[in-house]
Amino acid sequence: MTRALIVIDVQESFRARPLWETTSDPKVAEQVNRLVRLARRAGDLVVWVLHSEPGSGDVFDPALGHVRLMAELERRDEEPLIHKTSHNAFTTTNLQQLLTERGIRELTVCGIRTEQCVETTTRVASDLGYQVTFVTDATATHPIPHRDAPAGRSVAELLADPRTLSAEEVIRRTEYALAGRFATIATVDQLEAAAGLRA
Template identity: 45%
Template sequence: MSHSALLVIDVQSSFFHRDYWCEDHFPAFKEAVSQLIAGCEARNVPVINVLHADGDGPFDLASGLVTPMPFLHHVPDVTFYKRVHNALTESGLQHWLQQQNITQLIVCGIRTEQCCETTARVAADLGYQVIFVTEATLTFPMTHNGITLSVADLFHRTETVLNGRFATIHTVESCLQALSSS
């Protein structure tokens, strides 16, 4: 039997102050994250907040913006701060997970293809079972060489490269069902 924990990655007010911020997918994201957190709390799965604090503008602790977004009303079991894209190195999280005998990580948060995906990859390499709940992640369109990837494109790309290699892709509902049956 695995011991699970939910990682709520970078769901912080800093993002409201980035030029790429847009509200298009935010309502659905808020609902999915809220349902996932409530479901994990109801199943006694630890909920861990991970906040990005790298000294860059709104991500600088001194900005006062490295705080959970206002819609988050849960009390996390623990909060960690990271300076790199993944939540496991340099933050103290890996040590805490080992002390708690956590073997399975559920990933949600902001930016799907960056900090969430990177955390999933590193976690898998460290031997964790990873559940990636794409609908409880948020990202924004990205353009490179004149080609723009939509949020749907980025979700598809992330799921494609993670599924079966680094993580199992779940919806909020299927994740909570899996937790109930384990």
Template identity: 50%
Template sequence: MTQHPRTALLVIDAQESFRQRTEEWAATANPRVLHNIAMLVDRARTDGDLVVWVTHSEPGTGGVFDPEQGFVRVVSEFEPRPDELQVTKTTVNAFTSTDLQSRLAEHGVERLVICGIRTEQCCETTVRVASDLGFAVEFVTDATTTSAIAAGDGYGAVSGEDIMRRTESILAARGFACVVTTAERTGVAAVV
């Protein structure tokens, strides 16, 4: 019997901090992101994969990512189980400021499935670092989201949708990850 590599689902920054930015959250490029993440979590639990909840913290800033404000917690729709890992990062990627790599190694994880909030920041950067660390990575594109970004003087803004397509293209074309959809990952057709 062939042993398959152990897989972990990394849920990046699906936290209440983002919902506190109400205008930005209302304009998110992928309003179905939490539904799609929930589908991935259900599938990971069914398959016996490790689920890892990653949150972002900016201590001492007084903003929505400052733990003192009470929003650095997984969104209320999700309930991490006691046997699932939880890490809080202070850097853009999930590895540099946490013990995530060693904790994944303790569980024999070789493959990562990555989803979450801020497609081009925390999700993409975590994918790149994970790839550099030797993990096989699947990036579940429709289980991420972002918002438009002002591109600077004379360049206008880049839509959230364009940012997401750019991220997918770069990660796939440069070999950082296999880009998949929630339906492909779970075997369940996405509801539009």
């Protein structure tokens, strides 16, 4: 086993926010499940990551009960579950130690949000020397407001602002930023096809 699938922040916290209605893929958990099945068939390690902000009082505060895997996901007892408090999955966790102990050198990453925790984890992993595959259609994100937009706007106001960056544009820009520099960009279909060719 030299490969691992890192599932990042596919958690109920996001569905507890009004912004969830704008997500690029409300069924992202289904795509993640496909990757999990693929990893298990190959004998790869599956690592589950949850984002938590204790004491924040928002949807990422474990005390509110949303910091748990989305209901559609099925983690096995032997698969590590780690909690992070930073954007990347390495800085505030023992992820690197866990991977090093198992001799993992190749990572497949997926999760929420495309340009935030998943991209940041990808960049850090690349800098640490891992070969990374970023599975773009097993990530999800939301539109991003312009930096000068006032805080506290409704979803409708966010979407009505022509300066708002759409989720699709965020994903496209993330692919451009990562490809050939920090990761190989792939889709779930491509990985399934490649696994079929190896079998």
